[in-house]
Amino acid sequence: MINLVLFGPPGSGKGTQANKLVEKFNLIHISTGDLFRYEMGNDTPLGREAKSYISKGELVPDEVTIGMLRNKVEAHPDARGFIFDGFPRTIRQAEALDALLAGSSTSVSALVALQVDDEEIVQRIKLRGATSGRPDDSDESIIRNRIDVYKSETTPVFDYYAQSGKSHSVNGVGSIGEIFQRLSDIVGQL
Numbered sequence: 001m002i003n004l005v006l007f008g009p010p011g012s013g014k015g016t017q018a019n020k021l022v023e024k025f026n027l028i029h030i031s032t033g034d035l036f037r038y039e040m041g042n043d044t045p046l047g048r049e050a051k052s053y054i055s056k057g058e059l060v061p062d063e064v065t066i067g068m069l070r071n072k073v074e075a076h077p078d079a080r081g082f083i084f085d086g087f088p089r090t091i092r093q094a095e096a097l098d099a100l101l102a103g104s105s106t107s108v109s110a111l112v113a114l115q116v117d118d119e120e121i122v123q124r125i126k127l128r129g130a131t132s133g134r135p136d137d138s139d140e141s142i143i144r145n146r147i148d149v150y151k152s153e154t155t156p157v158f159d160y161y162a163q164s165g166k167s168h169s170v171n172g173v174g175s176i177g178e179i180f181q182r183l184s185d186i187v188g189q190l
């Protein structure tokens with residue numbers, strides 16, 4: 001089984017690349033951001049709770065996020081592997097993911113981080129905001145808060161998996177095809 005954590009700041013291209021990687025490597029794509037947007041779109045209790053955090057660029061609390069992720073993983077008992085996109089975003093989420101996968105006698109194969117600098121990210125997200133309809137993509141102070149939260153709460157997850165030699169970085173600037181090649185080179189060796 002290949003269990004890939006696709007990592008990087010908001011707007012670094014994780015969703016775009018995950019869509020290409022799932023096809024090539026026959027994996028299940030789980031994006032917690034997409035799952036929250038689905039719940040918000042259906043105005044469910046989970047969606048309403050998530051919205052209060054997402055609209056400010058804060059993280060949704062771990063217990064909510066972990067429970068949702070677990071349900072999604074357990075819905076695919078026959079998966080050949082997963083791409084986790086936007087999860088884990090805290091050490092607690094990483095520990096929960098490890099425990100969940102260990103329960104199926106598997107583990108995280110690798111974490112790959114897309115590296116993109118802050119100003120490029122702000123520009124990309126603003127551009128996306130013009131068509132995505134995402135309120136958290138349209139306001140620069142919310143975008144900058146998301147970047148700050150990434151640095152303070154999420155980057156420790158890179159170090160967490162680096163301890164077991166699983167963390168990799170690739171340059172996240174270039175054409176979609178170039179970046180896909182960089183990622184494929186790593187995933188192909190797992």
Ligand code: AMP
Nearest residue numbers: 010032033054058059060065086087089
């Ligand atoms: P994304 O589409 O991955 O950028 O996620 C959009 C928003 O959903 C984030 O800014 C968070 O508010 C929330 N979110 C997504 N994934 C997580 C997660 N793993 N933990 C906490 N909040 C999350």
